[in-house]
Amino acid sequence: MASTATSPAFCAVPKISATTRAATSATSIVLKTPLRGLGFAGAAFDPLLAHYVATKLRSFKSSSVKPVRGVASMTKKSVGDLTAAELKGKKVFVRADLNVPLDDNQNITDDTRIRAAVPTIKHLISNGAKVILSSHLGRPKGVTPKFSLAPLVPRLSELLSVSVVKADDCIGPEVEKLVASLHEGSVLLLENVRFYKEEEKNEPEFAKNLASLADLYVNDAFGTAHRAHASTEGVTKFLKPSVAGFLLQKELDYLVGAVSNPKRPFAAIVGGSKVSSKIGVIESLLEKCDILLLGGGMIFTFYKAQGLSVGSSLVEEDKLDLATLLLEKAKAKGVSLLLPSDVVVADKFAPDADSKIVPASGIPDGWMGLDIGPDSIKTFNDALETTKTVIWNGPMGVFEFDKFAVGTVSVAKKLAELSGKGVTTIIGGGDSVAAVEKVGVADVMSHISTGGGASLELLEGKELPGVLALDEAVPVAV
């Protein structure tokens, strides 16, 4: 269904990268000109390159090498840079991404994101800080009980070995009272910030109210770092210092290193249901990847754009033109863009739905595609066999229902097998990670990222607003 030619050589890092990379891997370094052109305001800014350089230079802190002020200033200040005196007794607003999957009975089905938030919170607790923990869950429209953070309290308390107190709101007098009663080393979990529409609109007044609860800000929500929301971006304008948590730092360090100069062939697998926010990413992936595999709810917009019937499958009507454009672009660039040739369709969105396998061109009216089919799995496996680096975001189907989990499980198993052969495998996104955990192969992957959209945007070379807003690290004295 797609061209098999390989793409031109990948170059996420622009031309100066060769010199810069050589310099940053040397044991000593003399950069006479501060790389101001890489600054955040510069048109030529490449966050991948900037972070790559900054990370390398940070590692030189312990060596005899002295980084150039202009470059070092691009690193973000970390919670680890704060002294014990700066933390003891302080109210710390921690934005985490605790957007975990819950089943119909409100049980957590994958706690990866909670576990990933623990090191930063524990560090704050052990330094006598008062932790005000904030997150979103899902995409609620106003106050919606099923999106409350309440089900997270027992697991958080268990992992942190403290009794986490939960507020019924995230701002207001009741929350202020709870904050005032916090003692050193305690944790208050605020209610879902997205219960306020002002959160996603990044309204300054709301951000100010959040900020007024605390003395300093830590952003550890890598999975939400690509959103310029009040609790990820706006709040930093009212709360100083604003620093990066350990998870955010770790994610950036790994992902930037892996995708700035990937071993090739480099494949991306994109699926899931967030079609509108991820379809745009595909354009950039065409510039960076040799192979692009599409699955999940993503594919039906492409099918429809090609004139195929999609029944009642998930489709973004306003992205049809973009889908056509992307198919043309892939062809022109010689990127191997693979769409599934067959799908598993269902007569309703339910675990016990009637299902059948049909070719992509044969989706009957009233049926919806909920998984990729066996022929597609084989084609995907063959394509993946040739790769050296793979990044995967978005399940291949509705894996929460066993009947429609085959495509997702197959990809997970294939990546685990490849990982064992030395292929770099990066899995990103709440549901994708949950799927890999479900299959029991998370441990063998090269990197499990807590951010799907965030890792893809980073790979695109985009600036992540939640990272940009943080204070810059104090440059190492020259």
Ligand SMILES: Nc1ncnc2c1ncn2[C@@H]1O[C@H](COP(=O)(O)OP(=O)(O)O)[C@@H](O)[C@H]1O
């Ligand atoms: N064909 C499909 N139709 C509808 N939903 C789908 C389909 N394929 C996958 N999904 C859903 O996509 C969701 C995950 O999407 P997304 O949030 O984009 O992934 P991630 O959390 O890994 O970034 C899962 O809940 C899954 O059921």
Ligand SMILES: O=C(OP(=O)(O)O)[C@H](O)COP(=O)(O)O
């Ligand atoms: O689950 C998330 O993103 P992901 O599905 O891209 O990994 C994050 O919590 C961000 O959620 P959002 O895409 O509703 O802003």
